Amino acid sequence: MRPKPALLALVLIVLYVATQVLVWRQQKYDYVNNYMFEYTTPRMRKFLSAGHDALLSNLSLIRGIQFYGMNYPLFDKKPTMYEQFKNLSDAATQLDPRSTEAFRFWGFAMTSAERGDVDSYRLLMAGTENLSATQDLPPTPRRPAYGAVQTSVWKVAKDAGYVAQYELKNATPQWTVDAYEAALKSKECPEFVRRLKALAIAKMFPDPMIPISEMLVAYNQSNNEAIRELNLGHIQRLIAEQHKKFWDFAQAAYIDIHGASPTRIAQLTGDIQIMKSAVDAYYDVSREWNDEGTPQLFPNLTTLNPGPNDPIEVEVARPPQLPIDPYGGEYSILEIDGKPNLLATGPYLDERESYLAALEQGLATYKEKHDGACPDDLSLFTEETGAVVAEADGLGYPLYFDFENCRFWFPEISEEDAPPLPPYGQEPVVEEEPLPGLLPEEGEAEEPTPDLLPEAIDSTPEQEAESP
């Protein structure tokens, strides 16, 4: 009897399914063969592309973008996925060593994994080297000779510097500086890269003149007012940091000698012994960071508040030249909540000036509407002009309004008249009630107790706004 075709078909299907189930259960991930496939050498990839390596590089880039989008949250949890992703980067960047887009994409994407920051930096620097290759340089197996330096090389080098500076948190500042220097070799490189390099150098070398010189070059090379102002702001901040170091040495000397913190700048500058001690201390520090072992004092910005096109000069101070507030004010020690705080008053004076100018504008608008009459009520003034009348400035000095002369004014910043509030960035200290029995009795003079060193002054609002 001949078997029916339908029955035969059914038996075959069952057998097929059964064998497939058996195969599935025995299936194991072949790590060796699959890894061999994934870790193909660059030469083999080029060999297999048969002249279409640029296209294969682009397809690897597209695959890499898709892979990243699907799997980037798993890079830390599953190292295999990160390795596969990295392998795709090798494929794309080795098949087309002049592909800026591939280097930049993987340079950014690899930082999604914790272990990827260093890989990213290395890849971007390799890309910089490839894109910088010219006919004049002898070719190496990794860097072929090409006709000209690629104009987009600065982007790749800048990305490498960014990774070293912000992803690797400047753990190796030399890496950051090397990357930015490579970027600056390109004519198309914008000027802000020089500023980033200077900030990296400031972390690397304690000598302030090196980053300041970079900023000066950037300032002088630019015709853009906003950029000049930005560079000037960085220079002011770097100088102020050095001045703070000097004043810290002076305060430490004062505390050693007098057993208490100074409350006036004049207490420091009026004592030759203290100034000498501060200068010597600063000289010792600078001898360590200067290659020749020669000392230098802090830099002073001699051109305060320069105009848009004015040149600026920074010179290293010589004793007995004192620190000149780089913001154009004065150095003061203001007692805030019973503790002395060393401040550069320039930023606060600038802030007052711009704030008062805005209020003057509001007053002018009010007078126009009211035939030159001065406002009787400040709330009405605020309502009509929209100008916000603050209670105090950043130091806590109250804002006054002279109804007679119709002007707003702040009291002078002076060491004799301490402000009631701490400056911006500092929390007001809440006074705790002293325990009974510890208060001095009436008539008994309080003994001066040695105070702790003054709190470190936080960065000014301008510095905080400009910091990356």
Place this chain on the structure above:
Amino acid sequence: MTEIITIGLNTFREAIRNKILYIILLFAVLLIASSIFLSTLALDAAIPVIKNLGLSAINVFGLLVAMFIGVSLIPQEVESKTIYMIVSQGVARWQFVLGKFLGLLLTVYAMVALMSLLFFGVLLAMVGPHDDTYLWMLKAIFMQLFEMLIIVSVAILFSSFSTPILSAMLTLIVYIIGNMTNDFWDFIRLESEKVGAYAPNVLFYKFIWSLCPHLDMLNLKKVVVHFEELPASLTYFPYGVAISHAVVYAAVVLGLSCVAFSKRDF
């Protein structure tokens, strides 16, 4: 000379009626047009993707035309016995071979021209009219014409004594070998550093290398996308060595085809 041109033009007219040509052209059009959509997946690399895909498509489909149409030109004439009519008219065998070569070359160049027009249309849509890109792409396509010159001559060589399938495979293998000669040269360099430049095996490798067509010298796809030149082109007059090599190689291969076909019995 008249016979060669006549056979060439007839071959061209026959080839453009071949349906395979239009199927290949259709796929080429689809691939080049699809580069617009593929480029959207490539972030900043959209324009390089379009350029690379377009140039590679022109190259590959030119090769396919040479393979599918070229390898059957001579065998078809032999099988259909029309070769006897041609030869009896006083056309020499070498004239016949050169005529077929010319016809196939014209067909391939016509395909390349059509695909190039489409490619430039896509570029116009994506890049705009005022760009240096077009000149650079023209440079790459111009060099690809010489690459096709070699491939077509090789296809004619194999078709003059072999079956179509074998001829197609051998043409493809020669194309792949031609794009690897640079790597082969690196291998020879490494070997000569180990055993010396005049060692027997190194000399043998050099001999084999000199027999290969150097298609990578004519391959500008990777460099023109980045607006660059090949390093060798900056040494001699622009691409002179590569073009001379292509012309001479094709001439030698055609010479061999004529010899092979003249010895063939049919």
